[in-house]
Amino acid sequence: MAVYTHLGPEQVSEFLLLYDAGELISLKGIAEGVENSNYFVETTKSRFILTLYENRVDPADLPFFYALLKHLHDAGCKVPRFIVDRTGKWLHAIAGRPACLIEFLHGVSVTQPNAAQAEATGAALGQMHAALADFHPTRPNSLGVDAWRALASQCTSSGLNGISPGLSERIGTECDYLESHWPKSLPVGAIHADLFPDNVLMLGDQVTGLIDFYFACTDFCGYDLAVTHSAWCFNPEGSIFHPDLSDGLLTGYNRHFAMDVPTRDALSVFLRGACLRFLLTRCYDWINTPANAMVTRKDPLAYLRRLDFYSDKNNISAILG
Amino acid sequence: MAVYTHLGPEQVSEFLLLYDAGELISLKGIAEGVENSNYFVETTKSRFILTLYENRVDPADLPFFYALLKHLHDAGCKVPRFIVDRTGKWLHAIAGRPACLIEFLHGVSVTQPNAAQAEATGAALGQMHAALADFHPTRPNSLGVDAWRALASQCTSSGLNGISPGLSERIGTECDYLESHWPKSLPVGAIHADLFPDNVLMLGDQVTGLIDFYFACTDFCGYDLAVTHSAWCFNPEGSIFHPDLSDGLLTGYNRHFAMDVPTRDALSVFLRGACLRFLLTRCYDWINTPANAMVTRKDPLAYLRRLDFYSDKNNISAILG
Numbered sequence: 001m002a003v004y005t006h007l008g009p010e011q012v013s014e015f016l017l018l019y020d021a022g023e024l025i026s027l028k029g030i031a032e033g034v035e036n037s038n039y040f041v042e043t044t045k046s047r048f049i050l051t052l053y054e055n056r057v058d059p060a061d062l063p064f065f066y067a068l069l070k071h072l073h074d075a076g077c078k079v080p081r082f083i084v085d086r087t088g089k090w091l092h093a094i095a096g097r098p099a100c101l102i103e104f105l106h107g108v109s110v111t112q113p114n115a116a117q118a119e120a121t122g123a124a125l126g127q128m129h130a131a132l133a134d135f136h137p138t139r140p141n142s143l144g145v146d147a148w149r150a151l152a153s154q155c156t157s158s159g160l161n162g163i164s165p166g167l168s169e170r171i172g173t174e175c176d177y178l179e180s181h182w183p184k185s186l187p188v189g190a191i192h193a194d195l196f197p198d199n200v201l202m203l204g205d206q207v208t209g210l211i212d213f214y215f216a217c218t219d220f221c222g223y224d225l226a227v228t229h230s231a232w233c234f235n236p237e238g239s240i241f242h243p244d245l246s247d248g249l250l251t252g253y254n255r256h257f258a259m260d261v262p263t264r265d266a267l268s269v270f271l272r273g274a275c276l277r278f279l280l281t282r283c284y285d286w287i288n289t290p291a292n293a294m295v296t297r298k299d300p301l302a303y304l305r306r307l308d309f310y311s312d313k314n315n316i317s318a319i320l321g
Numbered sequence: 322m323a324v325y326t327h328l329g330p331e332q333v334s335e336f337l338l339l340y341d342a343g344e345l346i347s348l349k350g351i352a353e354g355v356e357n358s359n360y361f362v363e364t365t366k367s368r369f370i371l372t373l374y375e376n377r378v379d380p381a382d383l384p385f386f387y388a389l390l391k392h393l394h395d396a397g398c399k400v401p402r403f404i405v406d407r408t409g410k411w412l413h414a415i416a417g418r419p420a421c422l423i424e425f426l427h428g429v430s431v432t433q434p435n436a437a438q439a440e441a442t443g444a445a446l447g448q449m450h451a452a453l454a455d456f457h458p459t460r461p462n463s464l465g466v467d468a469w470r471a472l473a474s475q476c477t478s479s480g481l482n483g484i485s486p487g488l489s490e491r492i493g494t495e496c497d498y499l500e501s502h503w504p505k506s507l508p509v510g511a512i513h514a515d516l517f518p519d520n521v522l523m524l525g526d527q528v529t530g531l532i533d534f535y536f537a538c539t540d541f542c543g544y545d546l547a548v549t550h551s552a553w554c555f556n557p558e559g560s561i562f563h564p565d566l567s568d569g570l571l572t573g574y575n576r577h578f579a580m581d582v583p584t585r586d587a588l589s590v591f592l593r594g595a596c597l598r599f600l601l602t603r604c605y606d607w608i609n610t611p612a613n614a615m616v617t618r619k620d621p622l623a624y625l626r627r628l629d630f631y632s633d634k635n636n637i638s639a640i641l642g
Binding site: 012026030032111112 | 330345350
């Protein structure tokens with residue numbers, strides 16, 4: 001959520017010469033995205049986001065993200081395109097970092113979604129999954145079920161128990177449960193894997209863009225729905241479940257994408273898995289980020305509360321009917 | 322250079338209802354300014370900067386800044402206006418902080434200025450000083466000549482000498498010199514006091530806006546010119562003086578503002594004073610900012626080199642003729 005690499009307008013103007021993008025008239029570093037540097041760029045022709053990839057995004061993954069967004073855009077989904085230069089290239093370097101010029105989309109990320117907004121987001125997610133049925137590039141999910149036990153071990157028992165007494169054992173038991181119940185033979189596809197309200201641009205109750213695909217990977221659609229459900233249907237602390245948002249999200253999703261029966265049967269496992277994934281990465285960041293760092297540490301227990309909620313069969317029945 | 326207070330679009334939409342400013346369609350936290358939180362706000366009607374004042378700006382000073390920018394705008398100077406709401410108010414609160422909606426101006430801040438850009442900046446500064454002849458509100462310069470010895474003492478001798486051996490004594494001697502040579506009876510006026518290239522928006526060689534007036538105060542015009550000269554006419558390290566930028570800056574300034582003879586005679590003292598002011602505040606920040614903080618520490622010695630340069634009478638003769 002900061003600008004890591006400072007760019008002057010001279011560098012950006014030179015960069016823009018590669019594109020048929022007009023001349024620079026405004027340049028602002030923006031606090032957006034995770035561990036990338038992003039600039040709002042306005043030219044005499046249009047507006048763009050200029051992204052410099054810092055440490056977290058592996059440049060080798062960029063072709064996957066490019067292909068994914070192009071496929072989605074061509075299928076009519078609302079996502080920002082990577083802009084191609086005069087020769088068709090979409091990847092350059094600036095200040096020694098891989099850099100892409102990306103379409104600027106209007107819209108804001110709501111922090112207190114309503115049911116209509118959840119429904120529109122569910123619909124956009126369903127449209128996305130439908131559109132990706134014929135998308136074939138793949139990228140492993142480095143934060144998927146196979147990674148969770150190792151992530152817990154990197155946090156160490158004492159680290160986890162320092163966050164909340166007994167957390168290490170609880171996570172170990174959850175890993176056991178999820179590893180034994182995780183579906184083995186469902187079809188996989190490309191998923192967003194991080195569709196928090198932050199990553200959905202809206203105007204009123206309409207979705208104007210799904211953004212920040214840098215966790216996108218190949219996994220089960222139902223897991224993507226579960227991540228989105230856990231991100232949208234609670235207060236931030238995870239202590240209050242909002243059934244109206246849940247109903248909206250699922251209604252929107254089901255309208256555009258027909259889940260198969262095995263996926264539907266596995267949803268309760270996916271919901272718990274989604275919680276464990278964010279619980280673990282938040283624990284890892286909590287343990288490895290100094291309390292006084294400028295980066296805001298997100299409370300891991302907000303995801304333990306969600307995990308508790310989804311582990312109760314009565315709640316699952318109420319959600320899925 | 323970061324966003325300290327996170328705002329959701331719901332808060333900003335509610336805030337905008339106070340104004341005749343249209344409906345929110347984009348909201349981006351921007352990395353700009355010193356210790357304020359700034360948002361780029363686009364509405365169905367226009368674009369704005371929303372500034373939340375954090376710790377560094379005293380809310381009691383805001384009426385001075387408002388009056389200054391209004392006066393300058395009414396006089397035809399290119400500065401961003403504070404936007405007034407439906408009832409004429411320009412100051413509100415959001416998320417518990419004083420907040421103002423400010424005009425958005427096109428233009429970029431050059432990092433490698435050319436002579437024409439320096440001339441345009443000198444002209445804008447001269448126009449500003451001319452326009453302020455009939456501006457009467459005042460604000461003390463808390464970083465002026467009277468503050469320098471105390472600032473040096475807050476840095477401590479060991480702190481200063483840790484930056485560069487002998488620096489403490491050098492600064493003490495410079496304080497002696499400046500306190501005894503600083504003019505006592507020149508007329509004062511409102512000055513920008515921080516007109517670095519960062520704070521000038523340009524399109525090509527034209528100035529489109531002077532911005533970031535939060536150090537503006539009452540002091541000598543010649544001191545403002547000196548601050549600008551020291552900020553524009555060297556490489557960032559202060560090791561290379563650019564005579565073409567100096568000539569451009571002074572030519573532009575003199576075209577729009579007629580310095581009186583005593584001011585002209587005091588310029589060499591003002592130039593040394595400008596260097597000491599930034600040397601001292603950079604020393605203070607250097608000593609009080611951890612090396613691993615996300616805030617970039619600026620090299621104090623870049624201003625010691627400028628001070629050395631301006632302390633040589635031959636250089637002053639070459640600059641001022």
